[in-house]
Amino acid sequence: MTNAAGAAKLQVTMLPSFSLYVTASNLERIKQAAEFGDAITIAGPKGPANINKLCAGGFAKPVLFDGTGYAGVELPADRWVSEQHRAGADRALLPGVFVRWDKDDDTEMLTVIAEQARMAADLDATLLLAIDGRLLAKRHTALSDALIAAERPTALVLADPRDPLAIKGAVAGLRSLAGRAPHLSMLRCDHGGLGAVAIGGGHAAMGLSTSTRHFVATGMKARRLVDNTARVFVRSVLDWYRAAEIAGWSSAGAQLGCPLKCCCGESLARYLDGDLDATWHNMNALADFGEFVLNADPDDRTAEFVNACRSAMSRYGLAGIHGPDLPKPQLTSWAFS
Ligand SMILES: [Zn+2]
Numbered sequence: 253m254t255n256a257a258g259a260a261k262l263q264v265t266m267l268p269s270f271s272l273y274v275t276a277s278n279l280e281r282i283k284q285a286a287e288f289g290d291a292i293t294i295a296g297p298k299g300p301a302n303i304n305k306l307c308a309g310g311f312a313k314p315v316l317f318d319g320t321g322y323a324g325v326e327l328p329a330d331r332w333v334s335e336q337h338r339a340g341a342d343r344a345l346l347p348g349v350f351v352r353w354d355k356d357d358d359t360e361m362l363t364v365i366a367e368q369a370r371m372a373a374d375l376d377a378t379l380l381l382a383i384d385g386r387l388l389a390k391r392h393t394a395l396s397d398a399l400i401a402a403e404r405p406t407a408l409v410l411a412d413p414r415d416p417l418a419i420k421g422a423v424a425g426l427r428s429l430a431g432r433a434p435h436l437s438m439l440r441c442d443h444g445g446l447g448a449v450a451i452g453g454g455h456a457a458m459g460l461s462t463s464t465r466h467f468v469a470t471g472m473k474a475r476r477l478v479d480n481t482a483r484v485f486v487r488s489v490l491d492w493y494r495a496a497e498i499a500g501w502s503s504a505g506a507q508l509g510c511p512l513k514c515c516c517g518e519s520l521a522r523y524l525d526g527d528l529d530a531t532w533h534n535m536n537a538l539a540d541f542g543e544f545v546l547n548a549d550p551d552d553r554t555a556e557f558v559n560a561c562r563s564a565m566s567r568y569g570l571a572g573i574h575g576p577d578l579p580k581p582q583l584t585s586w587a588f589s
Contacts, residue, residue, distance in 0.1 A: 264290050264314045265342045265455040266405065266435055268550070270542040271316065272535055273440055273457040273464050276302045284532070285460075286313040288539035291342055293318060293439060293457035295464065297325050297332075300339035307340065314342040316457060318439050321347030322382035322409065322467065333375045345407055346372055348380035350469055353387060358394045361387060365395075369402035380439070382409040382467050385416030392425035396432040405435035405454070411467040415582055417444040423585035427451055440464055443490060443538060444582055446545045450557035458542070460534050465492075482523045482530040487512070487537040490564035491580055495523040495530065506575045512536045561586040 265271070269290035274281050276296040283306065286292040291314035294303060299317040317336045319327045327347035336344040346368060351361050361383075368379045379402060387395055388410060399406050410416035417423055426444070430436055430451040437455040438445035442465040445456030459465040462483065481495040487510070502508050502521035509517045514536040523530040541560070548556035565587045569577045579587070 263343050265316055265437065267454060268449050268546060268553075269454065270446060270449060270456045270458065270539075270546065272538065273318070273459040275464065279306060281531070282306065283311065285535060286311070288535055289542060290314065291316060291455070291457075295440065296320055297327055300335040300341075303339045315340060316343070316407075316437075316439070316455070317341055317345060318380065318407075318409070318457075319345065319347040322350040322380070322411075322469075323348075324470070329371055329375060329377075333377050343405070344375070344377045345380045346375070346377050348382060348409070350411065351381055351383045351387060352469075353384035355386075358391060361391065361395065362398050365398040365402055369404055372402070372404040378405040378407050378435075378437070380407045380409070382411050382469070384469070385410050385412035385419045385422055385466075388416065388425040388429065389419045389421035390425070392429050395425075396429045399429075399433035399436070403434075405437070406433060407437040407439045407455075409440045409467050410438075411469045411472065413468050413472040415442070415580070416466050417442070417585070418581040420581075423447070423582060423589055427589055440467055442466070442492070442582075443485075443541055444586070446542055447557050447586055450545050450548070450553040456542070458538050460531060460538075481526070482528070483534075484520050484523050484530045485534045485537040486520060487540055488564065489567050489576060489579070490541065490561060490583055491576075493576065495521070497576070499524040501575045508575070510537065512540055558586060558589060 271289040271291040271293045272285035273293040274285045276294050276298040293316040295318045297319055303315055319332055321327050332347050333344040351364050354360055372379045430448040430453040436453040438448050439457045440459050449456045479494045479496050483492050485492050499521040508520045510520055514533040561583055565579050568579045
């Protein structure tokens with residue numbers, strides 16, 4: 253599966269689409285994740301080499317590569333772009349830079365974006381920017397102006413020690429940005445990335461673990477974990493919960509069966525068993541929501557997405573259900589957006 257740079261082909265990830273976002277190291281996981289969505293997104297500089305190995309064995313799926321340059325990985329841009337093309341990338345991304353939060357001034361953000369835009373034009377590539385979530389929440393107009401001026405497709409990774417879309421104003425910022433900036437993709441995101449697709453963005457690449465659902469930059473304090481049970485995406489309430497919490501609701505009488513082929517109606521509480529891997533369920537449940545968004549009429553996608561968030565919200569705190577009490581801030585923001 254080789255495509256010469258610049259060869260004419262349909263770039264499926266430029267259209268409304270989604271993929272699962274997985275690290276380059278686990279080839280079996282890549283094959284599993286490639287069963288879902290329109291493409292697969294591979295994180296890390298070894299992505300192209302590992303996809304070449306899989307392609308030699310017959311693997312064929314549109315692929316995007318996140319080189320994670322924003323995390324300090326050194327990748328010469330021209331070589332990295334060629335590597336992606338040789339591995340059949342749906343489109344090549346720049347290595348990626350981190351854009352810091354500066355509460356006083358947008359100069360650094362604007363300078364970095366202009367530099368990256370020039371490089372992207374030279375190499376016929378997509379910009380890859382990891383941005384501090386506060387820029388989305390508080391500087392989205394300047395950000396979208398800069399992306400419009402860049403005249404290139406952009407892939408965005410949101411950075412925050414917790415959920416970047418839980419920052420006050422971040423969902424509204426993403427709504428505005430996805431409506432204005434041309435060809436916006438969200439990488440290393442959670443299901444909120446599908447909101448951007450629904451509003452007018454291109455592609456959402458959704459991660460399956462806390463470290464691949466957003467980016468935590470150096471110096472950002474990650475939350476300390478006390479409960480180490482599996483994290484499970486609960487499709488009916490559109491959020492991630494720990495298996496121990498789910499088991500608690502279940503023992504209080506909540507019905508938490510998953511109707512998808514991963515679980516065939518069995519309860520999600522069973523993932524409390526540390527020997528059971530919830531990844532297959534999480535892939536199926538995220539992809540099910542992705543398909544729901546993409547199957548909506550393009551004119552109704554935003555409304556369908558918001559309605560899905562409202563329906564999910566209505567399942568919280570139901571008397572007699574004993575499920576989760578309060579939706580997390582991101583879901584509330586989408587539902588009331
Ligand atoms: Zn399931």
